[in-house]
Amino acid sequence: MEISGLFFHPRYKKIMTKILITGGAGFIGSNLIDHFLKEGHKVVCLDNLATGFEHNIQHHYNNPDFTFIKGDIRDLETCKQAVEGCDYVLHEAALGSVPRSIEDPATTNAVNIGGFLNMLIAARDEGVKRFVYAASSSTYGDSKKLPKVEDEIGKPLSPYAITKYVDELYADVFSKTYGMQCIGLRYFNVFGKRQTPDGAYAAVIPLWVKELINHRQPKINGDGSYSRDFTYIENVIQANEKALFTTDEQIAQGQYEYYNIELDFHKYYRDGASATEETVKTIHESSLSKSQLQSKQSRSFAEVFNVAYGGNTNLIQLFEALRDNLAHFDKDIQNIEPEFGPNRPGDIPHSQASIKKAEMILDYAPEYDARTGFERVAEWYFESLK
Numbered sequence: 001m002e003i004s005g006l007f008f009h010p011r012y013k014k015i016m017t018k019i020l021i022t023g024g025a026g027f028i029g030s031n032l033i034d035h036f037l038k039e040g041h042k043v044v045c046l047d048n049l050a051t052g053f054e055h056n057i058q059h060h061y062n063n064p065d066f067t068f069i070k071g072d073i074r075d076l077e078t079c080k081q082a083v084e085g086c087d088y089v090l091h092e093a094a095l096g097s098v099p100r101s102i103e104d105p106a107t108t109n110a111v112n113i114g115g116f117l118n119m120l121i122a123a124r125d126e127g128v129k130r131f132v133y134a135a136s137s138s139t140y141g142d143s144k145k146l147p148k149v150e151d152e153i154g155k156p157l158s159p160y161a162i163t164k165y166v167d168e169l170y171a172d173v174f175s176k177t178y179g180m181q182c183i184g185l186r187y188f189n190v191f192g193k194r195q196t197p198d199g200a201y202a203a204v205i206p207l208w209v210k211e212l213i214n215h216r217q218p219k220i221n222g223d224g225s226y227s228r229d230f231t232y233i234e235n236v237i238q239a240n241e242k243a244l245f246t247t248d249e250q251i252a253q254g255q256y257e258y259y260n261i262e263l264d265f266h267k268y269y270r271d272g273a274s275a276t277e278e279t280v281k282t283i284h285e286s287s288l289s290k291s292q293l294q295s296k297q298s299r300s301f302a303e304v305f306n307v308a309y310g311g312n313t314n315l316i317q318l319f320e321a322l323r324d325n326l327a328h329f330d331k332d333i334q335n336i337e338p339e340f341g342p343n344r345p346g347d348i349p350h351s352q353a354s355i356k357k358a359e360m361i362l363d364y365a366p367e368y369d370a371r372t373g374f375e376r377v378a379e380w381y382f383e384s385l386k
């Protein structure tokens, strides 16, 4: 791999790199592009504009550190060209949405699994330092356990969920077989600026904001009791930054602490045992010593992390928070009530993440709770619609 891709940024005094961000014209990808360019990195964006928009990235077109390649991840050659000279990959490109995958499982499969595999192959051949990809909380499927802990998943409930789980399996096999470093970030209901309210598969927050701004009644699927761990985009940016740049040594140390202590504690608690001195002693005795663990570790690994705030907000609370925030800009919005409809197939009742693993291994520390995020998103929609 070209070492000239590395350079020092005078302001941050840290190694700056060239990062390929696939799906960079989309909601999450374009926010990542803004961040990493601002931090002084070089960024290549690969996107076929299937669900993304040029207007999300065109403010960077005159920036010499930015390159946009309009292309499809289903084409291996395109992936190889895009990753040339890059040190890292942030793979965000995919067809999102559970309902879309139920309507058209074949295309979702081709993009989310076929395209993912192409990107892994291209990243492997280029010898990138780390391959960080967008995984999904949908991988927890029908598991009812709360909070969601990374190693306890259920059966997938949609074609979309299958694709995201298969991606994790591929990343794991590529790390073992080809010595890659792969990190999957299981995003939980991300929201923030540039999330589009348009189209048949829009996410709930932009959709409701659009309805409220237009004085229409947002539709709640079900009785409003379903809850989610709504995650503000700034927390997602932080998780990606840490997934890219947390050093191998910090990761090894975090893995030691997490797998040998925290996860065992979690299992004891879940099985109903109390953390007596005896339990602690058993855990420590059955654990590998730190040096044993480090010697087992090569530079390659595949990890997945929940990326969320670790809270839960039900749909009624979400509706009220959005309505209250939007009413600051237009007081008539305060009188709008939601309309209730049937539950949607494939939706799970509750989702809340444990973020302990990301905290311990990546030093992830989300700064924005859902309420702060709702305030900011309401303000952004109003300003951008002005």
Ligand SMILES: NC(=O)c1ccc[n+]([C@@H]2O[C@H](COP(=O)([O-])OP(=O)(O)OC[C@H]3O[C@@H](n4cnc5c(N)ncnc54)[C@H](O)[C@@H]3O)[C@@H](O)[C@H]2O)c1
Pocket (backbone or CB within 6 Å): 022, 023, 024, 025, 026, 027, 028, 029, 046, 047, 048, 049, 050, 051, 052, 053, 071, 072, 073, 074, 091, 092, 093, 094, 095, 096, 097, 111, 115, 134, 135, 136, 137, 186, 187, 188, 189, 190, 191
């Ligand atoms: N938004 C969330 O709450 C959420 C939750 C879990 C996981 N994710 C994952 O995060 C990633 C980004 O999601 P998002 O919300 O920004 O969605 P998005 O639709 O806004 O962005 C996806 C981008 O990928 C591009 N893309 C789609 N097919 C492509 C192809 N064949 N080749 C090249 N580019 C292609 C789209 O044009 C779009 O710009 C996705 O992998 C998604 O599955 C998102």
